[in-house]
Amino acid sequence: xxEKNKQDFITDEEKNPYIKYFRKDRLPTIFCSGCGIGIxxxxxLKGLESADIDFNNLSLxxxxxxxxxxxxxxxxxSLHTTHGRAMSFATGLKIGNPDLNVVVFTxxxxxxxxxxxxxxxxARRNINLTVICINNNIYGMTGGQVSPTSPEGTLxxxxxxxxxxxxxxxxxxxxxxxxxxxxxWTTAHPLQLSKTIKNGLLNNGFSxxxxxxxCPTYYGRKNKLKTPVSMIKMFKENSINKRRADTLSEEExxxxxxxxxxxxxxxxxxxxxxxxxxxxxxxxxTIRKSAYIF
Amino acid sequence: MIQINPDLCKGCYxxxxxxPKSVYLISNVTNxxxxxxxxxxxxxxxxxxxxxxxxxxxxxxxxxxxxx
Numbered sequence: 635x636x637e638k639n640k641q642d643f644i645t646d647e648e649k650n651p652y653i654k655y656f657r658k659d660r661l662p663t664i665f666c667s668g669c670g671i672g673i674x675x676x677x678x679l680k681g682l683e684s685a686d687i688d689f690n691n692l693s694l695x696x697x698x699x700x701x702x703x704x705x706x707x708x709x710x711x712s713l714h715t716t717h718g719r720a721m722s723f724a725t726g727l728k729i730g731n732p733d734l735n736v737v738v739f740t741x742x743x744x745x746x747x748x749x750x751x752x753x754x755x756x757a758r759r760n761i762n763l764t765v766i767c768i769n770n771n772i773y774g775m776t777g778g779q780v781s782p783t784s785p786e787g788t789l790x791x792x793x794x795x796x797x798x799x800x801x802x803x804x805x806x807x808x809x810x811x812x813x814x815x816x817x818x819w820t821t822a823h824p825l826q827l828s829k830t831i832k833n834g835l836l837n838n839g840f841s842x843x844x845x846x847x848x849c850p851t852y853y854g855r856k857n858k859l860k861t862p863v864s865m866i867k868m869f870k871e872n873s874i875n876k877r878r879a880d881t882l883s884e885e886e887x888x889x890x891x892x893x894x895x896x897x898x899x900x901x902x903x904x905x906x907x908x909x910x911x912x913x914x915x916x917x918x919x920t921i922r923k924s925a926y927i928f
Numbered sequence: 929m930i931q932i933n934p935d936l937c938k939g940c941y942x943x944x945x946x947x948p949k950s951v952y953l954i955s956n957v958t959n960x961x962x963x964x965x966x967x968x969x970x971x972x973x974x975x976x977x978x979x980x981x982x983x984x985x986x987x988x989x990x991x992x993x994x995x996x
Contacts, residue, residue: 824982
């Protein structure tokens with residue numbers, strides 16, 4: 635069924651290498667002009683192709699927000715869930731059928747504000763999910779409110795004199811919680827991002843990839859970066875590789891975006907642990923009951 | 929050969945900025961939404977790095993590999 639649908643929307647005039655994965659009747663996307671989510675989708679699909687993962691064996695899970703509209707546009711099994719609970723739904727999906735490749739698309743508000751606890755506990759359990767967090771430093775869908783990752787001094791509709799709070803560093807948060815693969819790139823580094831997504835997809839454990847993305851409509855307009863091009867330029871100028879950042883002091887790194895792969899260590903994975911426990915206690919693996927598994 | 933789908937282009941001009949060989953220029957041709965779509969004016973300079981395909985947020989660009 636999925637194979638047939640996939641064939642239907644490859645037409646002669648649209649030869650873009652990524653458009654064959656989209657639900658064609660939903661295009662063009664609802665995203666604003668120059669939104670970084672489109673670039674993240676392209677990098678994700680490129681990473682998926684190079685990781686050699688079957689598109690029909692992929693499940694996308696998302697919560698609420700601009701970034702969470704991604705699974706609705708891609709022509710694979712997708713789950714659009716409640717606000718912040720994407721990680722919980724994905725955990726259930728992965729435990730229920732460990733053969734699936736489960737990828738969570740989430741935003742900064744979805745992952746770190748309302749779903750903060752679900753994020754750290756998914757990282758603590760080290761379940762085999764790939765979480766792609768599209769961080770645009772603002773609540774884009776609801777009208778530009780300040781988010782937990784907005785840098786200090788960001789102007790937003792709820793911070794007219796600039797944000798006074800210290801932002802979350804999501805990389806440090808999930809590393810401390812115990813994620814086994816952590817990476818961060820910006821939308822100005824699509825090739826590096828696709829390689830990191832590939833490594834994250836192949837990693838057997840919790841993979842967290844933060845994509846620092848532009849929101850020209852709300853973040854840019856309020857912070858003197860009105861066009862997507864000026865935001866991409868800002869990312870290019872302010873990003874600094876992890877290897878170089880290690881040699882610099884904290885003051886020198888102020889206002890910079892440290893990019894690279896931060897953690898890559900092997901750890902026991904949750905669904906394997908559950909299978910092992912079941913085998914020790916009852917002599918057989920956990921039963922997978924579903925209308926689709928025989 | 930470079931093709932741009934005018935129905936999908938939203939006019940963010942990231943392709944104009946990102947191209948290492950400055951292949952794209954903003955043309956006077958408009959699409960249905962009255963957006964001036966970029967055109968591959970300096971197409972002979974294209975090195976088929978496919979960066980514009982990857983950086984186009986709306987999947988509007990297709991770059992064909994050169995056979996020579």
